[in-house]
Amino acid sequence: MSQFPTKDAILQWIADNPTLTAKRDIAKAFGIKGAARIDLKRLLKEMEAEGLLSKRRKTYRDPESLPPVSVLTVLAPDKDGDVFAQAMEWHGDGPEPRILMVLSEQDALGPNDRVLARLTATPDDPDHAYTARVIRKIGTNPQRILGVYRSGSEGGRVLPVDKGSDREWIVAPGNDRGAKDGELVEAEQAGPKSRMGLPKARVVAVLGDPTAAKAVSLIAIHQHAIPDHFPDAVVAEADAAKPAGLKGREDLRDLPLITIDPSDARDRDDAVLAQHDKDPKNPGGFILWVAIADVAHYVTPGSELDREARKRGNSTYFPDRVVPMLPDSLSGDLCSLHENVPRACIAVRMRIDAEGRKLDHQFKRGLMLSKASLAYEDVQSAMDGHTTDKTAPLLEPVLRPLYAAYEALKRARLARQPLELDLPERRIVLSDSGEVTSIAYKERLDAHKLIEEYMVLANVAAAETLVAKKTPLLFRVHEEPNPDKLDALRDVAQASGMVLAKGQVLHTSHLNRLLAQAEGTEHDEVINLSTLRAMTQAYYNPENFGHFGLALRNYAHFTSPIRRYSDLIVHRGLISAHHWGDDGLSPWDIENLDETAKIISDTERRSMMAERDTTDRYLAAYLSKSIGTEIEGRIAGIARFGVFVKLEGTGADALIPIRTLGAEFFHFDAESQTLMGSDTGLTIGLGQRAVVKLTEATPVTGGLVAELVSLDGQMMPRVSARPHHRRGGGKPVRRKAGVAKAKAAKVKRKVKRTRK
Structure with a gap:
């Protein structure tokens, strides 16, 4: 072993090697092995207690701004009682910004406490530059419990809703936040765990009625066993992470990369740039950059963070919250590409020609600095002639080239013919109390489509590189529809008067022709939904079976490593393939x-499933105020037990039970996807316009039940439900199966076929 290092030597090593500060890195650097590691661990803890390890040399210069999620050190209250904090990550040349802490009743903080906080800039306030709200205290990670509160004579108890937990938690008087008996609450561990007696908890949020809207996503999290609490070891690793330095990276900070995300984005893991290619051999071509957060630098193979991320697999998004794959200090801070903050990245430089075809590409491990964090709406508004102070300087040098390159990529997409489904995404808007205020469809802007095309191209480049370098990876696989599902889709198309050719190798172009036939007709939504149902479920696999929907041979997920573990594996593959470091793919x-x-x-x-169930419950809660109301919609599904109607305005699916359609027997024809009355010949098929009266809305299950009022403008007869007894002097109900089938066949023959 080399001479045991002094404290100054260790501090110098950390300053010179900001990316190699783990205990094992220090031990390796100084040749410390065996039992001597125990002495090193003791020395490091001593230095941490003395605050020495918080001192680090600034390895690069930052503009005068802070990330929206930052680690802060709490200062002592001033003479007015206000509590300010100091940013741990400040590299500006000017004076450090003053940060005012906005504390809630449960925030018990003292001087020198470290917290992870969400910052809000206050440019118009001369007293401080930011306000900060505590996300959590660093070094504490209390267990969270969701349960029903039961009041008692001396305090209360929380009964967890989690099926896997049968123990209760004691809530001391004064720690119930006013919760009433039977209310759903979120609580956290209070005090150290004890082997004796029931554990103690304090209520941190009263969610009220367990069936209310605010409780919906929490219930889904527990019902689907989605891990929403990070173990202490995972949080400790995340808290110990430090910003990556320039060593071993290419300096990309001068590139005018920007991020474009939803206005309420929780993380920013991709940045883009387009430049006109000045090579005379590529007239009208472009150079595209896609830079992705280098999550692999922080989440290394075999670490606690890695094991937890693999177990979670991905982040889960709900209308009122997100369950992240990585702790906030990484997903919202160090791995998030905030504007004007240096961030580690893996970037790909791609050249395309005037027709959008990729000519070549090259990956780099670098350090970038986003010039702006923009919302989709702001970008689109700027391109439509309505700039702001933020977008105006970016319009000509940055935004217009992005859109010009997108026009070329659209031409390549048209030639490739990926599946062009038109299924608007619903947006659920919640009030501060968690109530649904409106349901709307998200607008699909060119800004959204632009980012999608850039990401697809980067994902293709990643897959092609790893295939060429014979490096293991996880492909994103989407196989062709199976024959049975295709036959069902042909039946739906035929019943709607359209054609999907049979007897040939299926390509996405064939499905696109069907979708084009339906576009603008009353069958548009039904054909799109039926086509989606015919598709197989995409999945991950080390073997490459291609991506049918995108019409691509090589495809892997590379662009979202903050929220998808698959992308992290691809990043590690790129690190290994390019020999960028020892944090690539491990043998394990x-x-x-x-x-x-x-x-x-x-x-x-x-x-x-959790996201879908949550949406259904929110829709049911929203529509529960409309019981007895008549709503327009279209027949979207036919089954033996009833009819599903997709309601206009919300896109919710309501069931019309077959027993409510009348006293006659209804024959179900799977081939034509119809229900036909045996006595009246009434035929109900996909795509028909319907008016229904909502009779039930159950937020707990997300179920909606309705009665059919009219079909294609014709009022339904007011008849009672079909009786269970036989009628007509003991004779059985006549079921004209043969006649009904003949009528169905006749209807199919008379269908007018339209082509485009």
Whole structure:
């Protein structure tokens, strides 16, 4: 072993090597092995207690701004009792900004406490530059519990809603935040855990009625067993992370990269740039840059962060909250590409020609600095002639080239013919109390489509690079529809008077022709939904089976490593393939790639189900005020037990039970997707216009039940439900199956087929 290092030597090493500050890195640097590691651990803890390890040399210069999520050190209250804080990550040349802490009743902070906080700039306030609200105290990670509060004579108890937990938590008097018996509450551990007796908790949020809107996403989280609490070891690793330095990276800070995200974005993991290619051999071509947060630098193979991220698989998004794959200090701070803050990235430089075809590409591990964090709406508004102080300086040098390159990418997309489904995404707007205030469809702007095309191209480049370098990876696989589902889609198309050709190798262009036939007709939404149902579920796999929907041979997820573990694996593959460091794919990663693919495919489906269930419950809560109201919609599904109607305005699906359609027997024809009355011949099929009266809305289950009022403008007869007894002097109900089928066949033959 080399001579045991002094404190000054260790501090110098950390200053010179900001990316190699873990205990194992220091031990390796000074040749410390075996039992001597115990002495090193003791020395490091001593230095941490003395505050020495917080001192680090500034390795690069920052503009005068702070990230929206930052680690702060709390200062002593001033003479007026106000509490200010100091930013741990400040590299500006000017004076450090004053940060006013906005504290709630439960924020018990003292001088020198470290907190993770969300910052809000206050440019018009001369007293301070930011206000800060505590996300959590660094070094504390109390367990959270969701449960029903039960009041008692001396305090109360919380009964967790989690099926896997049968123990109660004691709530001392004064720690109930006014919760009433039977209300749903969110509580956290109070005091140290004890082996004796029930654990103690304090209520941190009263959610009220367990069936109310504010409780919906929390219930979904627990029902689907989505991990929403980070273990202490994971949080400790995240808190110990420091900004990456320039060592071993290419300096990309001069590139005018920008991020474009939703206005309420919780993280920013991709930045873009387009430049006109000055090469005379590529007239009208462009150079595109896509820079992605270098999450692999912070989440290394085998670490506690890595194991937790793999278990979660992805972040899960709800209308009122997000369950992140990584702790806030990473997902909202160090790994988020905030404007004017240096951030580690893996970037790809791509050249395209005037027709949008990729000519070549090159990956780089670098340090970038986003010039602006923009919202989709702001970008689109600027391109439409309505600039702001923020977008005006970016319009000509940055935004217009982005859109010009997008026009070229659109031409390449048209030639490739990916599946062009038109399924608007619903947007649920909540009030501060968690109540649904409105349901709307998200507007699809060119700014959204632009980012999608840039990301698709970067994902293709990542897959092609790893395939060429024979590096293991996880492909994003989307296989062709199976024949049975295609036959069902053909039946729906035929019932709607359209054609999907049979007897040939299916390509996305064939499906696009069907979608084009339906566009602008009354069958538009039904054909789009039916086409979606015919598709297979996309998944992750180490083997490449192609991506049918995108019409791409090589495709992998590279652009969202903050919220998808698959992308982190691809990043590690790129690090290994380019020999950028020792934080690439580990032997364990490669050996367990099949298992990882299955885990993250399953967690993705779990999140989708939780998000869908949450949306259904919010819709049911919103529509519960409309019981007895007549609502327009279209027939979107036919089953033996009833009819599903997609309601206009909300896109919610309401069930019309078959027993409410009348006293006659209804024959279900799976081939034509119809229900036909045996006595009246009334035929109900996909795409028909309907008016329904909402009779039930159950927020707990998300179920909606309705009665059919009119069909294609014709009022339904007011008849009672079909009786369970036989009628007509004991004779059984006549079920004219043959006649009904003949009528269905006749209807199908008479269908007018339209082509475009």
